[in-house]
Amino acid sequence: xxxxxxxxxxxxxxxxxxxxxxxxxxxxxxxxxxxxxxxxxxxxxxxxxxxxxxxxxxxxxxxxxxxxxxxxxxxxxxxxxxxxxxxxxxxxxxxxxxxxxxxxxxxxxxxxxxxxxxxxxxxxxxxxxxxxxxxxxxxxxxxxxxxxxxxxxxxxxxxxxxxxxxxxxxxxxxxxxxxxxxxxxxxxxxxxxxxxxxxxxxxxxxxxxxxxxxxxxxxxxxxxxxxxxxxxxxxxxxxxxxxxxxxxxxxxxxxxxxxxxxxxxxxxxxxxxxxxxxxx
Amino acid sequence: xxxxxxxxxxxxxxxxxxxxxxxxxxxxxxxxxxxxxxxxxxxxxxxxxxxxxxxxxxxxxxxxxxxxxxxxxxxxxxxxxxxxxxxxxxxxxxxxxxxxxxxxxxxxxxxxxxxxxxxxxxxxxxxxxxxxxxxxxxxxxxxxxxxxxxxxxxxxxxxxxxxxxxxxxxxxxxxxxxxxxxxxxxxxxxxxxxxxxxxxxxxxxxxxxxxxxxxxxxxxxxxxxxxxxxxxxxxxxxxxxxxxxxxxxxxxxxxxxxxxxxxxxxxxxxxxxxxxxxxxxxxxxxxxxxxxxxxxxxxxxxxxxxxxxxxxxxxxxxxx
Numbered sequence: 001x002x003x004x005x006x007x008x009x010x011x012x013x014x015x016x017x018x019x020x021x022x023x024x025x026x027x028x029x030x031x032x033x034x035x036x037x038x039x040x041x042x043x044x045x046x047x048x049x050x051x052x053x054x055x056x057x058x059x060x061x062x063x064x065x066x067x068x069x070x071x072x073x074x075x076x077x078x079x080x081x082x083x084x085x086x087x088x089x090x091x092x093x094x095x096x097x098x099x100x101x102x103x104x105x106x107x108x109x110x111x112x113x114x115x116x117x118x119x120x121x122x123x124x125x126x127x128x129x130x131x132x133x134x135x136x137x138x139x140x141x142x143x144x145x146x147x148x149x150x151x152x153x154x155x156x157x158x159x160x161x162x163x164x165x166x167x168x169x170x171x172x173x174x175x176x177x178x179x180x181x182x183x184x185x186x187x188x189x190x191x192x193x194x195x196x197x198x199x200x201x202x203x204x205x206x207x208x209x210x211x212x213x214x215x216x217x218x219x220x221x222x223x224x225x226x227x228x229x230x231x232x233x234x235x236x237x238x239x240x241x242x243x244x245x246x247x248x249x250x251x252x253x254x255x256x257x258x259x260x261x262x263x264x265x266x267x268x269x270x271x272x273x274x275x276x277x278x279x280x
Numbered sequence: 281x282x283x284x285x286x287x288x289x290x291x292x293x294x295x296x297x298x299x300x301x302x303x304x305x306x307x308x309x310x311x312x313x314x315x316x317x318x319x320x321x322x323x324x325x326x327x328x329x330x331x332x333x334x335x336x337x338x339x340x341x342x343x344x345x346x347x348x349x350x351x352x353x354x355x356x357x358x359x360x361x362x363x364x365x366x367x368x369x370x371x372x373x374x375x376x377x378x379x380x381x382x383x384x385x386x387x388x389x390x391x392x393x394x395x396x397x398x399x400x401x402x403x404x405x406x407x408x409x410x411x412x413x414x415x416x417x418x419x420x421x422x423x424x425x426x427x428x429x430x431x432x433x434x435x436x437x438x439x440x441x442x443x444x445x446x447x448x449x450x451x452x453x454x455x456x457x458x459x460x461x462x463x464x465x466x467x468x469x470x471x472x473x474x475x476x477x478x479x480x481x482x483x484x485x486x487x488x489x490x491x492x493x494x495x496x497x498x499x500x501x502x503x504x505x506x507x508x509x510x511x512x513x514x515x516x517x518x519x520x521x522x523x524x525x526x527x528x529x530x531x532x533x534x535x536x537x538x539x540x541x542x543x544x545x546x547x548x549x550x551x552x553x554x555x556x557x558x559x560x561x562x563x564x565x566x567x568x569x570x571x572x573x574x575x576x577x578x579x580x581x582x583x584x585x586x587x588x589x590x591x592x593x594x595x596x597x598x599x600x
Binding site for chain 2: 133
């Protein structure tokens with residue numbers, strides 16, 4: 001049985017880490033990171049079987065790929081809190097000579113990262129390759145990938161979306177961070193995603209819905225998703241989140257997609273989030 | 281040393297046929313080799329590999345960006361993916377995917393690209409990529425190989441499996457003379473075809489055969505040619521180039537590629553640092569191709585045997 005209170009406490013700490021990372025370097029993407037904190041905490045602390053003694057090949061463990069690499073602050077925080085590297089290293093985010101690059105990279109050898117991402121639309125394809133390798137190797141663990149919603153405007157996503165059902169890549173769970181926002185405004189204003197559920201379904205995916213800011217719902221839906229793997233179809237979870245979730249003035253707007261808080265804003269934001277696991 | 285006078289165009293085979301043979305062999309030798317193709321199995325001569333190892337072949341469909349990503353995912357899982365399509369779609373179309381998911385991420389992917397250059401022929405300029413060597417050699421960590429005949433392509437297709445790192449292997453469509461000695465290919469090692477003291481000729485890909493014919497003619501005229509095949513554009517065999525140019529004092533490069541960014545540029549970088557000397561380029565000069573027969577196109581765009589001969593004489597004259 002999941003300890004929801006503890007997972008929520010970790011997520012609160014992760015939110016503090018996100019704000020402090022982006023504030024310290026005065027850059028980065030806090031909005032989407034805050035929105036996905038609950039999902040990534042649930043994934044790494046409850047759902048996935050994984051080993052912080054990181055091995056690139058990920059044999060006999062679940063693998064996660066972050067396609068919308070700009071929400072690196074949340075991933076770095078979760079990886080650090082899950083013992084992939086010291087939490088103190090979060091203070092190096094986006095600084096010279098850091099392993100915590102602006103967008104996730106393997107180049108500096110940061111444990112937990114298997115491929116660079118940031119240029120959008122590429123993560124699903126890489127995840128499919130890893131999922132196919134697992135099938136070839138008789139490894140029954142799963143491959144997870146998170147993609148943004150604005151990212152779905154990239155054509156490569158739909159190449160991958162067509163491929164996975166055709167090749168019965170049924171050990172793959174794609175989650176779409178459906179916060180409805182992107183840099184220039186709402187998805188609806190920039191380039192409408194239309195009937196998102198219908199699109200995935202007609203491509204041949206099993207589609208589930210999830211509240212990405214409710215850890216109990218995340219655990220419930222991810223369990224359902226897991227139960228539906230191995231049945232010939234890849235799984236897509238449309239995860240509703242709120243950009244900036246957990247910080248009142250960052251919610252309900254796309255303004256905090258790629259903007260760091262100043263000193264005053266940081267203090268205000270941190271006052272809304274209890275230090276549950278110790279700041280780095 | 282090879283006797284270039286003994287080399288003839290009697291035996292012909294397309295470099296892509298050599299690739300297909302090499303892929304089959306390396307597939308038998310190495311269970312980690314995975315073939316991927318974007319709807320061009322026949323053109324890339326992959327049938328024998330697929331027949332041997334259907335479980336290790338992935339048909340991606342006409343979706344090259346996805347193919348590069350899948351290849352990266354297979355590679356990080358320990359597989360050795362051979363991602364195969366036409367050179368135009370294997371590079372320019374998917375450059376960002378290669379750059380981020382493969383090159384920057386250090387993935388052991390082999391991009392195998394056929395139908396490069398003008399000799400693709402009738403399909404015309406949309407498919408005749410002449411910029412691929414430049415694009416691929418600029419990516420940090422990439423090895424770039426442009427074999428000159430079917431035998432060399434076969435050996436390269438086998439050798440790249442044992443090379444740990446991303447590789448761009450570029451070959452072509454037409455039936456072409458086959459002349460390289462068996463067992464002569466080694467990644468990064470130029471092959472000397474003739475020893476001489478007047479002019480260095482460095483050729484890559486299909487142009488190597490023309491360089492041999494040009495050298496034969498130049499030698500008949502009493503010009504001593506130091507002829508090398510540079511199949512590996514990166515890493516470049518700098519020692520072979522410096523040794524040769526230090527001796528001859530002038531250079532001709534020949535390639536089926538844009539002058540900008542090709543073998544000639546790489547050679548120019550090396551000699552400008554170590555042994556400055558006049559260099560004449562036999563390459564496409566800032567132009568797209570067009571439909572036509574391979575030999576017609578090579579002639580029209582300045583890539584003929586006569587162009588190499590004239591360039592050698594010009595280089596000699598500039599040397600003074």
